[in-house]
Structure formats: C-alpha cells, structure tokens
Amino acid sequence: MNALSATLIFPLLGIIILALIGHRKSAKHVNLVICTSTFVAALLLAIEIFQQGPMLSGNKLFYIDGFNVYLILLNAFVGMTTAIFSGPYMEHEVAIGRVGDGRMRLYYSMYQGFLFTMLMALSTNNLGILWVSVEGATLATVLLVSLYRTHESIEAGWKYFIICGVGISQALFGTILVYFAAVRTIPIPEEGLLWTVLQKHAGQMDAGVLSLAFVFLLVGYGTKVGLVPLHNWLPDAHSEGPTPMSAILSGLLLNIALYAVVRFKMLVDPALGNHLAGNLMMGFGMLSFSVAGLLLHRQYDIKRMFSYSSIEHMGLMTFAFGIGGPLATFGALLHMIVHSLTKSAIFITVGQATHISGTQKMSQIRGLIRTQPFVGWGLLIGTCAIAGFPPFGVFTSEFLLFTATIKSYPWLAPPLVLGLSVAFAGLFRNLQPMVFGEPPLDQKPIVANMWPVFVHLVLVLWLGISIPTVLAQWLNQATIMLVGKGVL
Amino acid sequence: MLITALSLPEQVVLTLAALILLSSFLLLAQVRLDSLINIFALQGLLIFFATVLMAFISGKYHLLISAALTLLLKVFFIPGQLRLLVIRLDIRREVEVVGNPSLVMLFAAALVLFSYYVAMPIRELSLLSTRNTIAISLAVVLIGMLMVISRRKAVAQVVGFMSMENGLIFAAVVSTYGMPMVVELGIAFDVLVAVILFGVFFFHIRAEIGSLDTDRLNHLTEVEK
Numbered sequence: 001m002n003a004l005s006a007t008l009i010f011p012l013l014g015i016i017i018l019a020l021i022g023h024r025k026s027a028k029h030v031n032l033v034i035c036t037s038t039f040v041a042a043l044l045l046a047i048e049i050f051q052q053g054p055m056l057s058g059n060k061l062f063y064i065d066g067f068n069v070y071l072i073l074l075n076a077f078v079g080m081t082t083a084i085f086s087g088p089y090m091e092h093e094v095a096i097g098r099v100g101d102g103r104m105r106l107y108y109s110m111y112q113g114f115l116f117t118m119l120m121a122l123s124t125n126n127l128g129i130l131w132v133s134v135e136g137a138t139l140a141t142v143l144l145v146s147l148y149r150t151h152e153s154i155e156a157g158w159k160y161f162i163i164c165g166v167g168i169s170q171a172l173f174g175t176i177l178v179y180f181a182a183v184r185t186i187p188i189p190e191e192g193l194l195w196t197v198l199q200k201h202a203g204q205m206d207a208g209v210l211s212l213a214f215v216f217l218l219v220g221y222g223t224k225v226g227l228v229p230l231h232n233w234l235p236d237a238h239s240e241g242p243t244p245m246s247a248i249l250s251g252l253l254l255n256i257a258l259y260a261v262v263r264f265k266m267l268v269d270p271a272l273g274n275h276l277a278g279n280l281m282m283g284f285g286m287l288s289f290s291v292a293g294l295l296l297h298r299q300y301d302i303k304r305m306f307s308y309s310s311i312e313h314m315g316l317m318t319f320a321f322g323i324g325g326p327l328a329t330f331g332a333l334l335h336m337i338v339h340s341l342t343k344s345a346i347f348i349t350v351g352q353a354t355h356i357s358g359t360q361k362m363s364q365i366r367g368l369i370r371t372q373p374f375v376g377w378g379l380l381i382g383t384c385a386i387a388g389f390p391p392f393g394v395f396t397s398e399f400l401l402f403t404a405t406i407k408s409y410p411w412l413a414p415p416l417v418l419g420l421s422v423a424f425a426g427l428f429r430n431l432q433p434m435v436f437g438e439p440p441l442d443q444k445p446i447v448a449n450m451w452p453v454f455v456h457l458v459l460v461l462w463l464g465i466s467i468p469t470v471l472a473q474w475l476n477q478a479t480i481m482l483v484g485k486g487v488l
Numbered sequence: 489m490l491i492t493a494l495s496l497p498e499q500v501v502l503t504l505a506a507l508i509l510l511s512s513f514l515l516l517a518q519v520r521l522d523s524l525i526n527i528f529a530l531q532g533l534l535i536f537f538a539t540v541l542m543a544f545i546s547g548k549y550h551l552l553i554s555a556a557l558t559l560l561l562k563v564f565f566i567p568g569q570l571r572l573l574v575i576r577l578d579i580r581r582e583v584e585v586v587g588n589p590s591l592v593m594l595f596a597a598a599l600v601l602f603s604y605y606v607a608m609p610i611r612e613l614s615l616l617s618t619r620n621t622i623a624i625s626l627a628v629v630l631i632g633m634l635m636v637i638s639r640r641k642a643v644a645q646v647v648g649f650m651s652m653e654n655g656l657i658f659a660a661v662v663s664t665y666g667m668p669m670v671v672e673l674g675i676a677f678d679v680l681v682a683v684i685l686f687g688v689f690f691f692h693i694r695a696e697i698g699s700l701d702t703d704r705l706n707h708l709t710e711v712e713k
Binding site (some may be wrong): 061126128132134135139142143146147150151152154155156157158159161162165166169171172173176177179181183190192193206208209212236239240250295298299302361365457 | 606626633636642645647653659660667668678685686688689693694695702706707711712
C-alpha cells in the first residue's frame with residue numbers, strides 16, 4: 001500500500017517542484033531523481049504484489065493485479081530511462097535557442113504530470129477515474145507537442161487536442177453506458193464504476209447496452225491507441241514534439257489506451273457471451289496494421305516513420321487481443337512490453353541522430369555509423385528488433401501471435417505475413433542509407449548518452465531468449481483473467 | 489406512451505431535453521461568435537435546470553453538487569472565459585461562413601434519427617422516468633462532433649467540443665442520476681484545464697497564422713514539400 005502511494009506521490013510532487021525550478025541547470029538531475037524514486041517505489045510495489053497477489057486499497061480506489069502491475073513497472077522504468085536521455089537532449093535544445101526558461105519549466109513539470117496521469121490510469125480501480133486520467137494525459141502533453149511554437153508544431157498540437165478530445169468523449173459516453181447497465185445489476189449502485197465489483201457481476205449486465213458501450217469505448221480509446229482511421233493525430237504529434245516526448249508517447253501512452261480497451265473487453269465478453277468485442281478489435285487491428293505498414297513507405301521524416309511503425313504494432317496487439325485465445329493474449333501482453341522498450345530505445349537513438357545531422361528529414365541523415373558508431377549501431381539494432389528479427393523479444397511475441405492465428409484463423413495468416421514483410425521493407429529501405437551512407441563532410445559526433453538504449457535493447461534481447469519466471473507468472477495470471485485459461 | 493401520462497416534473501425534464509437539442513441546432517447554425525457563446529451558456533443553463541429537477545425527482549441530493557458544478561463551469565466560467573478571449577483577440581463581431589449550411593443541418597437531423605435508432609435497446613430497458621433523454625443526449629454529443637468537423641474557426645470548434653461535454657453530462661444525469669462524485673469532480677477538473685489550454689492555443693495559433701482559421705493549419709502532410 002505504501003509503495004503504491006509512493007509511486008503516485010513522487011510524480012505528483014514532481015509536477016509542483018519542477019514547475020518552480022524547471023529552468024535551472026539542476027532540473028534535469030531533479031527530474032531524474034524523481035523518476036528514479038518512482039521506479040524504486042514501483043519496484044517495491046511489484047515485489048509486494050508478487051508475494052501477496054492482487055491488492056485492493058482500503059477505499060477501493062486502487063486495484064493492482066497481474067495485468068497492471070507489470071505495466072506500472074514498465075511505465076516507471078521507461079519514464080526513468082527517458083529522463084536520462086531527456087536531460088542532455090533538452091540542454092542541447094536550449095543551447096540552440098529552440099526553447100526558453102518558461103517552456104523548460106513547462107516541459108519538466110508536464111513530463112512528471114504525464115507520468116502521473118498514466119500511473120493513475122493504470123492503478124485506479126474506478127473506470128471513471130481511468131477516463132479522467134487518460135484525458136489528463138492528453139492535457140498534460142498537448143502543450144509539449146507544441147513546445148517549439150513553430151507553425152507545424154502548433155498545428156500538430158491543435159490536431160492532437162481536438163481529435164483526441166473528441167475521440168475520448170466517445171469513451172466517456174461508453175463509460176456512462178457501462179455505469180447505466182451496472183446500477184441495475186449490482187447491489188450498491190454507488191460502486192457501479194469499480195472494476196472489482198463490475199467484474200464479479202459482468203455476466204448479469206444487459207448485453208444490448210454493453211455491446212453499444214463497447215463500440216463507443218473502442219472508438220474513444222482507440223483514437224488514443226492510434227487505430228486506423230482515427231490515427232491522424234499520432235504521426236504529427238510524434239514528429240513535432242520534443243523527442244523524449246515521442247519516446248514516452250509511443251512507448252507508454254498508446255499502451256495505456258489499449259489497456260483501457262482490454263479492461264472493458266473483460267467486462268463485455270461474459271455479458272455478451274459471443275465474440276463481438278473480439279471481432280471488432282480484430283478488424284480494427286488488422287486494418288491499422290496493414291495501412292500503417294503501407295504508409296511506412298511514403299514517409300520522409302524519421303520520427304513520422306517510426307510513429308507509423310507504432311501504429312502498426314498497436315494494430316498488431318489489438319488484433320491479438322481480439323483473437324483472444326490464451327496464446328494470442330499472452331503474446332499480446334508480452335508484445336506490449338517489448339514494443340515499449342524497443343520503440344522508446346529507437347526514439348532515443350533517433351533523437352541523437354537528428355542532433356548529429358541537424359534535421360529530421362531522412363534524405364539528409366546519412367552515414368551515422370561512420371560519424372558516431374554507437375548511434376548508428378543503436379538505430380540499426382533497434383530497427384532490427386522492432387522489425388521482428390530473432391533473437392529479440394518482438395520476434396518471440398510475434399511468433400506466439402502468429403502461431404495463435406494459424407490455430408484459430410488460418411486464413412488470416414497470409415495477410416499477417418505479408419503485412420510484416422511490407423513493414424520490414426518500409427523500415428529498411430530508409431534505414432540503410434541513414435546508417436551506412438556517405439556522411440556529409442562537416443558532420444560531427446555529439447555528446448550522446450547511449451546507456452538507456454543499451455539497457456532497453458539488452459532487456460528486449462533477454463525477453464527474446466528467456467522470459468523471467470516472475471514476469472511469465474504475471475503475464476500468465478493476466479492471461480487467465482482475460483480469457484479464462486493460461487499458457488503455463 | 490402518452491406524454492400526459494407522466495408526472496409534471498418528468499414532463500418538464502422532457503421539455504428541457506427537447507430545448508437542449510434545439511440549442512444544439514442553434515449552435516450549429518449560428519455564425520456570429522458572440523451569439524454562439526451566448527447560446528452555449530444557455531445550453532449550460534438548461535442542463536443546470538434539468539439536473540436540479542432530476543435531483544428532486546429522484547431524491548438524490550448529491551446531484552445538486554453536480555448541478556452547481558454545471559452552473560459554475562458551463563454557464564459562468566467557460567462562456568465568460570471565451571467572451572474574454574474573443575474580446576482580447578478582437579474577433580467579437582467576426583462572422584464565419586459555414587460551407588453549405590443546409591446540408592450540415594440536414595446531416596444533424598439525420599444524426600438525431602440515428603441516435604434514436606442506436607438508443608432503442610436502452611430505452612426498452614430503462615426503468616427511469618425519462619426515456620427519450622439518452623437518445624437526445626447522444627444526439628447532442630454527435631451534433632457537437634459535427635460542429636467540430638464543419639466549423640473552421642478555432643473558437644467555434646471549442647464551443648462544439650464543450651457542447652459534446654454538455655451532452656455527456658446530460659446523459660449521465662438523466663440515465664444514472666449522475667456519476668459517482670469523485671468522477672464528476674475529475675471530469676470537471678479536466679474540462680477546466682481544457683478550457684485554459686484552449687485559450688493558450690488561441691494565442692499561439694493567432695501569433696502563427698494571424699487568424700483563428702484552422703483551415704490554414706495545413707502544413708503537415710504525408711508527402712514532402
């Protein structure tokens with residue numbers, strides 16, 4: 001319990017502290033210290049859950065189980081490693097005059113605000129608070145997307161605000177419908193939004209209302225997941241905001257939105273007794289996966305390209321949760337981790353690469369491996385990992401998912417393979433010249449801290465070779481909660 | 489079912505629901521910014537009355553808190569803030585050309601029909617006195633969305649966005665006697681922060697493109713320029 005409060009209180013304090021001192025030289029250290037404390041608290045929380053099983057807080061406001069505990073840990077971890085990268089990166093941005101004091105305060109404060117809202121969304125037991133937190137995450141990041149105040153970044157920020165705001169309103173309507181169905185079936189109507197209560201009575205709720213609710217929830221949270229055709233904001237927001245923001249948007253925020261969809265799916269499935277929710281998710285997932293893979297080929301901006309790769313992977317996960325068997329679900333849960341770790345590592349590397357070449361245009365980024373071998377190798381290995389090469393973790397999860405697809409929907413296996421190879425081609429046609437090409441004459445190495453990338457990629461490699469028992473247990477536990485039986 | 493078979497307060501709630509829907513249509517058609525903001529405040533006021541009435545019908549007096557929140561935010565703070573911004577940006581008398589208004593209105597009417605169609609299963613289940621209101625609140629949400637899509641001026645888009653929020657609050661009030669208090673407070677906080685951020689954005693957009701015409705925010709495309 002104490003560990004949980006600490007996990008939430010550190011970033012909350014961080015919002016206030018960094019709003020005051022965010023412009024000082026020491027801010028990056030303070031930011032890192034806060035993020036590290038959050039991570040330690042999350043680690044303690046994880047140990048507690050591992051030893052004692054699911055935990056419901058006294059006021060029933062928070063609930064931690066196998067499904068969200070590892071996401072909390074992942075969130076705190078990526079928040080911490082991105083903070084390591086963000087310090088020197090933002091210093092460079094200040095040095096070249098892109099941001100001033102006031103905006104640095106905003107940046108650091110909202111960095112913590114963003115982490116806080118995401119941790120809140122994950123740990124809460126109240127589906128209404130879940131909505132409030134996800135909307136809060138939009139509000140925290142919207143001014144960060146437009147941080148540079150260029151025409152493009154303001155456009156991206158406005159688009160992000162309006163599209164996600166409108167989208168997430170649909171999710172609130174869905175939540176109201178769930179509450180509407182709940183107050184009729186559960187003994188204490190005031191508890192009608194508590195996940196633990198709803199789950200117990202899921203089978204008795206009205207199927208008609210819940211199926212309607214799920215459509216709204218999928219469209220609403222799906223906007224934030226970046227599902228095609230609601231994905232328009234995502235490449236813009238990722239490409240125009242500061243790179244540390246792109247790393248945590250891509251690695252964490254999309255996961256949270258998907259987490260929300262899956263939580264609701266767990267309520268809707270027993271009430272409906274059919275595969276409607278799963279079919280919807282499979283359809284949206286497959287569409288996103290295929291369209292994003294094709295659009296990868298048309299990109300000119302390196303951050304846009306990798307954000308399309310995020311859409312592709314989110315589509316794949318949505319598809320996997322939609323299939324719904326134990327194997328596919330286990331694969332999807334694992335994919336959430338490995339995608340987060342790999343994608344944030346890639347964005348960190350991309351941040352260094354854009355500082356080396358001074359542009360985000362892929363046609364002008366050349367010869368990274370010769371100018372600065374670590375960055376070049378980082379980008380190459382990271383992209384190999386995200387494209388699903390063995391022995392990295394993405395391969396493992398995609399393999400599980402593929403096996404499950406062949407088992408339950410064999411006719412979907414060919415488009416899946418085709419999509420994966422199209423995406424692979426899209427990534428490598430652009431990557432090859434950036435890493436190996438002839439570097440411009442005046443291109444110089446920069447001071448870059450590649451430790452976060454290294455740690456992330458080693459973890460992804462580790463997960464590809466052998467999943468630690470603790471994690472496998474949690475994933476299995478979550479799989480049992482989701483589909484009724486586990487894989488272990 | 490005849491409307492006269494209902495009790496008087498219920499009839500009033502239904503009338504209010506109809507008026508709220510009407511105000512949504514007015515918002516959609518209004519081209520002058522200052523009148524737009526006034527109609528938005530009026531919609532908030534109607535929702536406030538409906539909430540108070542529901543509190544007395546159901547005897548759930550915590551709804552009065554939510555009514556007070558609506559009054560403060562939707563009738564006073566947000567319209568006041570928008571008026572202030574409009575004056576400070578000096579666009580009070582600005583008139584916006586809505587592309588093909590009759591088509592937009594027809595589309596909105598179709599949305600109302602669609603909402604009734606979608607809400608069918610819910611209406612049959614409902615034990616509450618107010619049955620049409622879910623369909624109407626969904627229609628208000630969808631018309632707000634249509635407004636965000638069809639308008640070009642940033643202020644009008646924000647009003648559309650906030651009127652979606654109005655529809656949601658109305659849905660919660662009439663279908664479930666409001667949400668749990670902690671959620672209502674959270675939503676109110678989000679709306680409050682959103683309005684402040686929208687204000688910040690107005691100034692940024694104006695500083696960048698010289699007006700609040702979001703059609704001119706068109707630099708980001710898939711192809712390189």
